[in-house]
Amino acid sequence: MNIFDDLLLNILVLTIPIVLTHIVWLDRPGTLDSYDKYGKVVITIICSLAAIFCMTHPFFKSIGDHFDLHIIPVLIAFLYSGIRSGLFVSGVILAYAYIMNGPSFFWIVTLLAILVPFILAFIALSNWKHITPKVMFPTLLAFVSALATFCITLLYRVGSFIQVDHTFLFYGLLYCLVHLLTMWLLTNLISRIRDNVKTRQEIQRSEKLNVLSELAASVAHEIRNPMTVARGFMQILSQSQVPEEKKQVYTAMVIEEIDRAQSIITDYLSFAKPEAEKLEQLDISSLSPMLSNLLDPYAAARGVDLQIHMENSLFIQGNLDKMMQCLVNLTKNGIEAMPTGGPLRIIAFKKGAQIILKIMDTGVGMTAEQINRLGTPFYSTTNKSTGLSMMVSYRIIRTFGGDIEVASQPDQGTCFTISLPAV
Structure with a gap:
């Protein structure tokens, strides 16, 4: 049983660090096909330590020769980290063998x-990384290397007139099979890890491209509508018989449609790059008169009574223009939801380490499904809106380190709650 215990321990020490290194390192951007400089250093150190452990704990000791798995770390270093790494691990093995057992x-x-x-000839001539069965070639290489080791040991015994019995031959065959199975296990795990990482990165890349294409198509569609209307009116204006009042x-109308297209482009650019150029200490309560002057006429024209109540000294780390853009977007949405x-009501107060802003309308409200879709590309509860303003508002608040929560019931109004870290 001691033989199998030592063997399993050797395989465990070989497998766990090497597999974990592949999982952690290859999942980083740009390191899928090969290790970078630091990754090669890590795999070299791990293979060196694994080789030293295997030489210290051989699994066949009862036949006069110590058989261990130190060839496996050498192969892993050569195959997955390069020639320098493999030569370094070989040098470590030589140095440790000299210190541990001088006569051998x-x-x-x-x-x-x-x-x-x-090994170098195999790597240079086989082009194994570009062949579909990436597991078979390293496995056969490990088997042949173990067989060569056993044959040299056998020749040494014959030349030294040491008895070669059936037990020695059995253990030698088992030694070769252990190398074959261990290398198959390692290379199979590494191959699967690489394939999984590659598949996941391809999925992420395709999702990004899909979102980008949908966003570009939506922006083009939204801009085409006002441009088509403006073009039609310009054609009418080009006719000499159009009355002056018309x-x-x-x-x-042409100016209004062009302004609408410009607004869509501005919202898109804000969504694409929402980061404020300069973050500074900002008192939200100072925005109350600006917000009132800007939106009172818009609200009065729709029969909405805009009520703003903010506590004093509500300081956050933010940007004045971006914060105003966010509040105007959310307030206008609330006004438009009250036909x-x-x-x-807009209220603001400090609660612990947070500045809380609530925008509460008494409009048509939203369902749970509509709330979940808020902030997604080009989703709006009205036919007139592009949905970009809501996306921009969400991005701005998150840029400031805050969060937006929405509570709503159909025909009972909506409450937007903005939480921002206080300064």
Whole structure:
């Protein structure tokens, strides 16, 4: 049982660190096909330590020769980290063999002198990384390397007139099979890890491209509508028989449609790059008169009573223009959600380490499904809106380190709660 315990311990020490290194390192951007400089250093150190452990704990000791798995770390270093890494691990094995067992040092040198050129020739000639069965070739290489080691040991025994019995031959065959199965396990795990990482990165890349294409198509569609309307009115204006009063009406409509297209482009650019150029200490309560002056006429025209109540000294780390853009977007949405008018309240207060802003309308409200879709590209509860303003508002608040929560019931109004870290 001690043999199997030592063997399983060797396989565990070989497998766990090498597999974990692949999982952690290859999942980083740009390191899928090969390790970067630091990754090669890590895999070299891990393989060196694994080789030292295998040499310290051989699993076949009862037959006079110590058989261990130190060839596996050498192969892993050569195959997955490069020639320098493999040579370094080989040097570590030689140094440790000399320190640990001086008389057998000559045979370790002989084994490595035969195996290393063979491994290098295999790597140079096989082009194994570009062949579909990436597991078979390293596995066969491990088997052949173990077989070569066993044959050299056998020749040494015959030349030294040491008895070669059935037990020695059985353990030698088992030694080769252990190398084959261990290398198959390692390379199979590494291959699957690489394939999974590659698949996941391809999925992420395709999702990004899909979102980008949908966003571009939506922006083009939203801009085409006002441009088509403006073009139609310009064609009418080009006709000489159009009365003067009609020209003024059509001109106003053309300007309105162009402003609408400009607003869509501005919202898109804000969504694409929402980060404020300069973050500074900002008192939200100072925005109350600006917000009132800007939105009172818009609210009054729709029969909405805009009520703003903010505590004093509500300081956050933010940007004045971006914060105003966010509040205007959310307040306008609230006003437009109240077709029959009514009160719309904006309150702000400090709660612990948070500044809380609530925008509460008494409009048509939203269902749970509509709330979940808020802030997604080009989703709006009204036919006139592009949905970009809501996306921009969400992005701005998150840029400031805050969050937006929405509570709503159909025909009972909506409450937007903005939480921002206080300064």
